[in-house]
Amino acid sequence: MSANSFSRADYCVIGVAECFRGDGEIMANPIGTIPAIGGRVARESFEPDLVMTDGEALLVANSVPVSGAVPDKIVEAWNPYRSMFDVVWSGRRHVMMGASQMDRFGNQNFAFIGDPKQPKVQLLGMRGAPGNTVQNVTSYWIPAHSPKVFVEQVSVVSGIGYDRAAELGDWVREHHELRHVVTNLGVLDFGGPDHALRLRSVHPGVTVDEIVSATGFELVVDGDVPETRAPTDAEMEIIERLDPKGVRKAEVPD
């Protein structure tokens, strides 16, 4: 297949899948449409031991699609909300969350923007972000990369970044890990100086300049930036099976 035959959303799926490479037998918990596909692609291709939920209280061995017919679930275990905290706090999970705002060290906000007593915009609240970021591996999914999301300073810290983790105790410093940030434009990691956000790859069709100018702080760019890899034929079959209606392309249009 030529690169042209893949949609931007397909590259995003692969960017997500790659976040989980090497994770082994832990819970992969990607939240969002493209993340849900990406995590399942990882499990069906190169990370077969990943454990995944049905989005509610069950751990299921087969892939739950994001569109089209849903097959019978192969239930592996019961995992109600309360058990989820056992998984998170025991460190057996890699979550992929969203962010309304993120700074260069990965401090994330999706709680609210503005005065805590009277926010300009009330968003999700803290949800599980404070705990996730200190107790298990965290990656992020940003479907609309822009200077409004990637900001010099977040309004409120819900998920903690590397500079804040560095000020906490030894245990947190050792265990805090923000893996990748996958966006509609490319893939970032925290490989810059002092764990600053660094450009890891650009999706085909996106230039480095484009992604740098869509970032509201100085994004670290190390030499030549590769393109995000294309899905293999086998991965593309999985993507089509899990999303036959192409709802991923509504989350990230071409």
Place this chain on the structure above:
Amino acid sequence: MTEDDVVAELESGMTIGIGGWGSRRKPMSLVRAIARSELQDLTVVSYAGPDLGLLCATGKVKKAVYAFCSLDSIALEPHFRNARQAGAVETLELDEGLFLLGLQAAAWRVPFLPSRVGLGSFVVDRQPEIKTVVSPYDDGEELVAAPALNLDAALIHMHRGDARGNGMYLNVDPYMDDLVALAAPKTFMSVEQVVPTEELASLGPVQAMKISRLMTHGVVEAPKGAHFTECVPDYGRDEAFQKEYAASAKDPELWAAWKAKYLDCGGHDEYRKVAGL
């Protein structure tokens, strides 16, 4: 008991815990009864959905103790959002897990439980109510002291129960309802159906009999009592109704109309008639 009997047990200024999760298995007939009552200045402690939203919209809430307020299929509870953006409610912002520890601490009658959850975030750094503690062991680690969420009263909704206050859930997740119940000296449970005690164990696995009469102080039989939230397997979320509820947050006239139709109509029986349940 009836919903109004429960309201008579509550007082203005109380801290009230509400079971369920988001827009799932919420004791909505009890919540509506509070919304119609004279109660005010409540502190609401909830894995929140339309329970908190409706009580904000009717001006009952002084303070929300929450980690999220969502309608699930609609990510943000619009009535709660309105109240926050108007500066009308105080909040204690908690992580979902600190919330669990707070309920557990209250249930076990200890002042806090230690955790790392919240370190470095707004939860700890910008809320003086949340304090830290230093481990007395060799590690000397600074930890979050997740404060006990002590309740004055709690409201939960179960699928089945008996008249003495034993309760059973039939869906896949018990949520934190047993902890919500234990965190309060008075817990009121609405159920879809009251059955004789001798029948209760035959309705599902014994593991589903999560609520015992040790935890409850009154039972209200409220068929469709969780409507419009999800209460599977008895009924799913009424998405159309929820949309109408959410849309009523768009302007005061729409809200007045919704309130007149579904709240001011009367108690749960009248509501069921109006809502066609």
